[in-house]
Amino acid sequence: MQLQQLTLANEQRCFAGRQLRFQHRSTVLNCDMQFSVFLPPQAEHEAVPALYWLSGLTCTDENFSSKAGAQRVAAELGIALIIPDTSPRGDDVADDPDGAYDFGLGAGFYVNATQQPYAKHYQMYDYIVDELPQLVEAELPVSQTKSISGHSMGGHGALVIGLRNSERYRSISAFSPICQPTACPWGKKAFQGYLGDDQQLWRDYDASLLLAAAERVLPIRVDQGDADNFYPEQLRTDALQAANDKRQAGADIRLQAGYDHSYYFIASFIEAHLRFHAQYLLAK
Amino acid sequence: MQLQQLTLANEQRCFAGRQLRFQHRSTVLNCDMQFSVFLPPQAEHEAVPALYWLSGLTCTDENFSSKAGAQRVAAELGIALIIPDTSPRGDDVADDPDGAYDFGLGAGFYVNATQQPYAKHYQMYDYIVDELPQLVEAELPVSQTKSISGHSMGGHGALVIGLRNSERYRSISAFSPICQPTACPWGKKAFQGYLGDDQQLWRDYDASLLLAAAERVLPIRVDQGDADNFYPEQLRTDALQAANDKRQAGADIRLQAGYDHSYYFIASFIEAHLRFHAQYLLAK
Numbered sequence: 001m002q003l004q005q006l007t008l009a010n011e012q013r014c015f016a017g018r019q020l021r022f023q024h025r026s027t028v029l030n031c032d033m034q035f036s037v038f039l040p041p042q043a044e045h046e047a048v049p050a051l052y053w054l055s056g057l058t059c060t061d062e063n064f065s066s067k068a069g070a071q072r073v074a075a076e077l078g079i080a081l082i083i084p085d086t087s088p089r090g091d092d093v094a095d096d097p098d099g100a101y102d103f104g105l106g107a108g109f110y111v112n113a114t115q116q117p118y119a120k121h122y123q124m125y126d127y128i129v130d131e132l133p134q135l136v137e138a139e140l141p142v143s144q145t146k147s148i149s150g151h152s153m154g155g156h157g158a159l160v161i162g163l164r165n166s167e168r169y170r171s172i173s174a175f176s177p178i179c180q181p182t183a184c185p186w187g188k189k190a191f192q193g194y195l196g197d198d199q200q201l202w203r204d205y206d207a208s209l210l211l212a213a214a215e216r217v218l219p220i221r222v223d224q225g226d227a228d229n230f231y232p233e234q235l236r237t238d239a240l241q242a243a244n245d246k247r248q249a250g251a252d253i254r255l256q257a258g259y260d261h262s263y264y265f266i267a268s269f270i271e272a273h274l275r276f277h278a279q280y281l282l283a284k
Numbered sequence: 285m286q287l288q289q290l291t292l293a294n295e296q297r298c299f300a301g302r303q304l305r306f307q308h309r310s311t312v313l314n315c316d317m318q319f320s321v322f323l324p325p326q327a328e329h330e331a332v333p334a335l336y337w338l339s340g341l342t343c344t345d346e347n348f349s350s351k352a353g354a355q356r357v358a359a360e361l362g363i364a365l366i367i368p369d370t371s372p373r374g375d376d377v378a379d380d381p382d383g384a385y386d387f388g389l390g391a392g393f394y395v396n397a398t399q400q401p402y403a404k405h406y407q408m409y410d411y412i413v414d415e416l417p418q419l420v421e422a423e424l425p426v427s428q429t430k431s432i433s434g435h436s437m438g439g440h441g442a443l444v445i446g447l448r449n450s451e452r453y454r455s456i457s458a459f460s461p462i463c464q465p466t467a468c469p470w471g472k473k474a475f476q477g478y479l480g481d482d483q484q485l486w487r488d489y490d491a492s493l494l495l496a497a498a499e500r501v502l503p504i505r506v507d508q509g510d511a512d513n514f515y516p517e518q519l520r521t522d523a524l525q526a527a528n529d530k531r532q533a534g535a536d537i538r539l540q541a542g543y544d545h546s547y548y549f550i551a552s553f554i555e556a557h558l559r560f561h562a563q564y565l566l567a568k
Contacts, residue, residue, distance in 0.1 A: 267298065
C-alpha cells in the first residue's frame with residue numbers, strides 16, 4: 001500500500017487477509033471520514049476486484065465488518081470489501097433538528113444534498129461514486145472492477161448508484177432495500193430535507209423509478225425477509241418487483257420466509273450475494 | 285419447546301435455524317439471568333447435541349452470537365450453541381470496588397466464590413456445569429451430549445470445566461485462553477477476590493495445573509494468536525503446553541501467526557473448532 005491521502009487507523013488479521021480501517025480528509029464531504037476495508041490474501045500479490053457495501057440507518061463502517069461474516073467468502077474468492085460510513089461526520093456537520101435516527105448523522109441516504117445546512121457536507125452520492133473509489137484504487141491493491149451491495153438505506157444506495165452508473169459496476173445486490181423512497185416515510189422525510197420541495201429531483205434517487213426507465217440494467221439480486229418490521233411499509237419491495245416486471249429487467253428479487261431486518265439475515269445470505277457478484281467480478 | 289422456567293425474550297431466524305434469547309431466575313446465582321441459544325434446523329425434529337460457549341471479560345451472551353459467525357456451520361452440522369452470560373447480573377450483585385473491567389460484573393471467571401460479598405451470587409461454575417444444562421435439556425430440543433469452548437476468560441472456563449468434568453463433555457476447545465490464572469495478573473486478582481488467600485483453592489480453577497494432574501483428558505484444541513496484546517503475559521499458553529507435554533495429554537495447541545485477541549480471530553477459526561467438536565458430538 002502506498003498511503004498518501006489515507007491514514008491507516010487499524011489493522012487486524014482475519015481469514016488470512018487484513019481487516020483495515022482508514023481515516024482521510026474528504027474533499028467532497030468537506031470533513032474527515034473513516035471507512036473499513038477487507039483485503040483478501042490474494043491482494044498481497046495483485047490488485048483484486050472490490051465489492052462496495054453501503055450500510056443502513058444508524059450504522060458506521062463497523063457494523064458490516066463485525067457482524068456479517070463476509071470476510072470468509074471474500075477471502076476465498078479474492079474480493080476486497082470496501083465499507084464506507086453512512087454520512088458525513090464531525091461536530092460541524094448538521095444533524096436532524098430533533099436528533100432522530102432517520103435523518104442527518106448516520107442517515108445520509110447516499111444523495112447529493114441541495115438544501116442548506118445539509119448541502120455543505122451531505123454529498124454522499126459523489127463520495128461513493130467518485131471520491132472513495134479513486135482513493136481506494138490509487139492507494140490500495142484494489143482494481144477498478146467493482147460491484148455494489150448494501151442493506152436497507154444502503155440497499156437503496158446500492159440500487160440507485162448501480163442503476164445510474166452501469167458502466168462503473170459489474171453487478172448490484174441488496175438486502176431489505178428501501179425500494180421506493182419517494183413513497184415511504186423514511187424516504188420522503190430524507191428527500192424533503194436534503195433535496196427540498198421539487199419532487200422531480202427526488203426521482204434520481206428512487207430505485208423503482210430508475211429501474212423502470214433504465215436503458216441498461218446490470219445483474220441484480222435482492223433479498224427481503226418477510227418477518228421484517230419495516231416490510232412492506234418502508235421498503236416497498238413490491239414497487240421494485242413491479243418495475244422489474246414492467247421493464248423485464250431480470251432482477252432476482254427473493255422473499256425469504258421468517259427473516260427479519262437484522263444482521264442475522266445478512267449473515268445468512270451474504271455468501272450467496274458474494275458468489276452472485278463473483279460471477280461478474282471475476283469474469284475475464 | 286415446553287418453556288416453564290425459561291422465558292423467551294427474543295427470536296430471530298438465522299441460517300434456517302433460530303437465534304433465541306431466554307430469561308430465567310437462577311437459583312444457583314440468586315438473580316435473574318439471560319442467555320442466548322442457536323437452534324439449528326435439525327432441532328425442529330429431534331434433540332440435538334450442544335456446544336457451550338463461554339465468553340470473555342466484559343462480554344454478555346450477545347458478543348459471540350453476533351460476531352463469531354458460528355451459526356452457519358452449527359446449522360450445517362446440527363449442533364446447538366448455548367451461550368451464557370459471563371457473570372451474575374443485577375443491581376444487588378457486588379461489582380469490582382473500582383468498577384474495573386476484569387473483576388465483578390462481566391468477569392465471573394467461572395468459579396464458585398467463597399468470599400463475601402461475592403459468594404452470594406458469583407457461583408458461575410455450578411451455573412455452567414449444573415443448572416444451565418439442566419434447564420436447557422429439560423425445556424429445549426437439546427440432548428445431554430455436549431462439548432464446551434470459549435474465549436479468553438471463557439477459554440479458561442471451558443478448559444477448567446471440561447477437565448474437571450470429563451464424564452459430562454465430549455471435547456474441549458478454547459481461543460486465547462487464560463491458561464494459568466494462578467500466575468497471571470487477571471487470574472491472581474480474580475482468585476484473590478472470589479476465593480481468598482488460600483491459594484490451595486485456586487488450583488481447582490487453573491487449567492495448566494488441572495491438565496498436568498488429570499486422570500482422563502478429553503480431546504482438546506486451543507488456538508492462540510501471536511499478535512494478541514495479552515499474549516503471553518496474561519494468557520501463559522506456554523504453561524498449558526508444558527503441562528500437555530508432561531502429561532502427554534495430546535491437546536492440539538496452535539499458535540496462529542498475525543492474529544490478535546478479537547472476534548476477527550474467533551471468526552477465522554470457529555469453523556475449525558465446530559468441526560473438531562462435531563467429530564465427538566456426532567459420534568454414535
